Amino acid sequence: MARLEKAKIYVTDALHHKQRPIMPRDVEAARAYIKEYWNHLVRSNPKDEASLIGLPYPYLVPSYAEGHEFDYDELFYWDSYFMVQALWDDAHKNLITGILDDLIFLFNRFKVIPNSSQYYMTGRSQPPFLTSFIFDVENHYRMDIKWLEEHMEVAKAEYQTVWMGTRKPNVRQVHQGLSRYYDYNYLNDIAETESGWDMTPRFNRKALNYLPVDLNALLFKYEMDFSKFERMKDRHAEADRWEKAAETRKQTMNGLMWDRSKGLYYDYDFTRQKRGTVASLAAYYPMWAGMVDERQAELLVKSLGRFDNKGGLATTDSLPVSQYVLGTSPTQWAYPNGWAPLHFIVVQGLERYGYHKEARGIALKWIKCNLDWFNKHGVFLEKYNVVSPEKPPQKGLYPSQVGFGWTNAVFERFCQDYIDSPL
Numbered sequence: 001m002a003r004l005e006k007a008k009i010y011v012t013d014a015l016h017h018k019q020r021p022i023m024p025r026d027v028e029a030a031r032a033y034i035k036e037y038w039n040h041l042v043r044s045n046p047k048d049e050a051s052l053i054g055l056p057y058p059y060l061v062p063s064y065a066e067g068h069e070f071d072y073d074e075l076f077y078w079d080s081y082f083m084v085q086a087l088w089d090d091a092h093k094n095l096i097t098g099i100l101d102d103l104i105f106l107f108n109r110f111k112v113i114p115n116s117s118q119y120y121m122t123g124r125s126q127p128p129f130l131t132s133f134i135f136d137v138e139n140h141y142r143m144d145i146k147w148l149e150e151h152m153e154v155a156k157a158e159y160q161t162v163w164m165g166t167r168k169p170n171v172r173q174v175h176q177g178l179s180r181y182y183d184y185n186y187l188n189d190i191a192e193t194e195s196g197w198d199m200t201p202r203f204n205r206k207a208l209n210y211l212p213v214d215l216n217a218l219l220f221k222y223e224m225d226f227s228k229f230e231r232m233k234d235r236h237a238e239a240d241r242w243e244k245a246a247e248t249r250k251q252t253m254n255g256l257m258w259d260r261s262k263g264l265y266y267d268y269d270f271t272r273q274k275r276g277t278v279a280s281l282a283a284y285y286p287m288w289a290g291m292v293d294e295r296q297a298e299l300l301v302k303s304l305g306r307f308d309n310k311g312g313l314a315t316t317d318s319l320p321v322s323q324y325v326l327g328t329s330p331t332q333w334a335y336p337n338g339w340a341p342l343h344f345i346v347v348q349g350l351e352r353y354g355y356h357k358e359a360r361g362i363a364l365k366w367i368k369c370n371l372d373w374f375n376k377h378g379v380f381l382e383k384y385n386v387v388s389p390e391k392p393p394q395k396g397l398y399p400s401q402v403g404f405g406w407t408n409a410v411f412e413r414f415c416q417d418y419i420d421s422p423l
Contacts, residue, residue, distance in 0.1 A: 022367060027415050030374045034086070034408040040064040041083075041405055042095070043073055045117075053117040056105055057098030060084075063382070063403035074116040075102055077126035078196050081133050082341045083405045086412035088140045097141070100133050104154050112162050112170070115194065123169070123184030124194040125162060128218050130155045131225035145232065152229045159222050163215075175270035176252050178211045179219060196341075197333035199396065201316060202267050202278045210276065211268040213257055217285035220249050224290065250291045263299030264306075279306060279317040280334075281342045287349030297353040304346075304358070311369035311389035312338040313346060313362060332396030336387035338369070340410035347414070363414040370411045380407045 041061050047054040052073055061072035062079045080103065084096045107113050113130065115121040134151045137143060164173045172179040183190035192198055192207035195215070203210045223246035230239035256268040257275065265283040266275040286292050287300055306317040314335040333339070343366045350359035369389045374380055382401040385393045393400065 022364060022371070022419055024419055027367070027371060027419060030371055030380075031412060031415060033374070033378075034380070034412050037403065037408060038087075041403075043075075045073065051119045053106070053109075053114075053119060055102040055117055057102050058095060059099045059102050059117075060095070060405060062405040063401045065402055074118050074121075075099070076116045077103065077113050078129055078341070079406055081129040082344060083409045084133075084136075085344065086409035086416070088136075093141055097137055100137055100151070103130060103133070104151060107154055107158050111157075113158060124182065124190055126194060127196050127214060128158065128163060128222065130158055131222045135225060135228075148229065149233070152226070155222065156226060159219070159226075163219055163222075175211055175268075176256070177248065178216050178252060178256070178268075178270075180209075180211055180270075181207050181215060183208075197282075197315075199331045200278075200280070200333035201331050202276060202280055202282065202333075204276070206269075209269050209271040211256065211270055212282065213253070213265040213267055214282040214285040216249060216253055216257075217289040217291060220246050220253075220286070220291045221289040223249065246291070253286070253291075258296070260299065263303040279303075281307060281313060281315055281346060284342075284346045284349050287353060288345045290352060292353075294353070297355075301350070301353075301355055301358060304362075309336070309338075309386045311384055311386035312343060312366045314338055314386050315342060330395050332383060332394055334394070336385050337383045337393045338366070338386035339383050340366075340407040344410045344413070360418050363418045367411060367414050367419070370407065380404050380411065382407065 038060070041064055042058050043061055044058040045052055045054055046056060055075060059075040060080060060083050061074065062076055062083075063072055065071075080099050084092075084099060087096055102117070103113050106117065110122050112122065112125050113128075115124050115126050131152070134148070134155060138148050162170050162172065163179050165171060166173050169184045170182065172182045174180055181191045181194040183194060186208065188203070188205055188207050188209075189199070192200065192203055192205070195203075195207065195212060199205075202212070223242050227239040227242035227246065230236070230242060253265070257265045259266055259275065262279070264279055265286055266277070266279070267282065268275055283303070284300060287297060292300065304313070307313040307315075315337055316334045318335055343362065347359045347363050350356070350362070369384055369386060370380060372389060373384065379402040381393065382404045383393045385391045
C-alpha cells in the first residue's frame with residue numbers, strides 16, 4: 001500500500017537497529033532449541049477426559065516444562081494462531097490444518113470457540129482470528145474453494161452468533177454496532193480474560209463497559225475477509241454488503257476511538273460515553289487489519305516512540321497507577337512488559353502500509369531482546385521486560401512461563417523474514 005512520502009521516518013532512532021547486524025550464525029542455537037521444542041508442545045487427546053475436551057486432531061499447547069506447577073494440556077484459541085506463524089512448510093501442513101479444524105470442531109460442538117479446550121472455559125472465547133487463520137492456510141497450502149467455503153461458513157456463524165450476539169450467552173454487540181469482550185457469568189475480570197490481556201489497565205477492571213479497539217478491528221478484518229471470499233465466488237452483491245458493514249464499523253470506530261491529536265486509537269467506555277485514557281499497542285490492530293488511511297498510519301507510526309524501549313515495544317506507554325497500590329492485581333499486559341503477539345501485529349501492520357524500515361527495526365530489536373535472554377538463561381519467556389531487558393518481566397496472576405509457544409514462533413518468524421531475507 002502506498003504511503004505519504006514525507007512520513008518515511010518518524011519513529012525514534014532506537015527503532016532502527018544500530019548495533020552490529022544480527023547474523024544467521026548468531027541465532028543458530030536459539031532456532032535449534034525452538035525447532036526441538038515444538039515436539040514438547042504437541043498433544044493428542046481425541047476423547048473427553050475430566051475437564052479436558054477431546055479434539056479430533058493433534059494440536060499445540062502454549063508451554064511445557066517438566067515439573068512446572070502450571071502445566072498445559074489444552075489448546076488455546078489465539079495462542080494457536082500465533083504459534084503456527086513459524087511453521088508454514090509442508091512438514092507441518094497436517095499439524096496446522098488439524099489445529100484449525102480443531103477450532104472448527106469446537107465451534108460446531110459448543111457454538112463458541114472457547115478460551116481453551118477445557119469445559120470450564122466455554123463461557124468465554126478469546127480474540128477472534130479465525131478468518132485470518134483460514135486465509136493463511138488457504139494462501140500457504142492452496143486449499144480448494146470447497147474447503148474454503150466450508151471453513152468460511154463456520155467463521156460467519158462464529159461472527160454472527162458470538163461476536164455480534166445481543167442476548168445471553170453472547171451479549172457482545174452493545175453499542176452502535178460495536179462489540180465488547182464478554183463472559184457468560186457477567187464478570188468483569190473474566191471478560192477481561194477473554195481479551196487475552198489478563199490483566200491490563202486498559203479497562204480499569206470494568207471490561208464489560210468497554211468497546212475494545214483490538215476486538216473491533218478484528219471484526220472489521222472478518223467483514224473484509226467475508227467480502228474477499230464472496231468475490232472469489234462471484235457473489236458481488238453479498239461482497240458489497242460485507243464491505244458496507246466493514247466501512248460502517250470503521251467510521252464508527254474512528255468517531256468513538258480515534259484521537260487525532262495523540263495519533264492513537266483508545267478503547268471506548270460506552271457507559272460513560274468517553275474514550276479510555278490508557279495508550280496501548282491495541283491501537284495498532286486497525287493498522288494490521290487495513291482499516292486506517294495514510295494520514296492515520298503516519299500518525300500511528302509517529303506515536304510508536306511512546307512505546308519504544310531498549311528491548312522492544314512496551315504493551316502500554318507508562319506504568320499504570322495501580323502498580324503503586326499495595327494489594328491490587330498485577331497487570332502483566334502493561335508497561336514494562338512486551339509480548340510476542342503484539343510485536344507480530346505491529347510489525348505486520350507496518351509492513352502492510354509500506355513502513356518496511358520501521359518494521360525491520362522493531363523485529364530486530366525484539367529478536368535481540370529474546371536472544372540475549374536465551375543466551376544467558378537457555379530459555380524463551382512468555383513475556384519480557386522491554387524497559388530493562390536484563391531483568392525479569394512484571395509478574396501476572398499466574399506463574400511466569402518459560403518455553404514459550406508464541407514467543408518461539410514470533411522469534412522464528414522474524415528470523416525467517418528479517419535475517420534469512422536481509423535487505
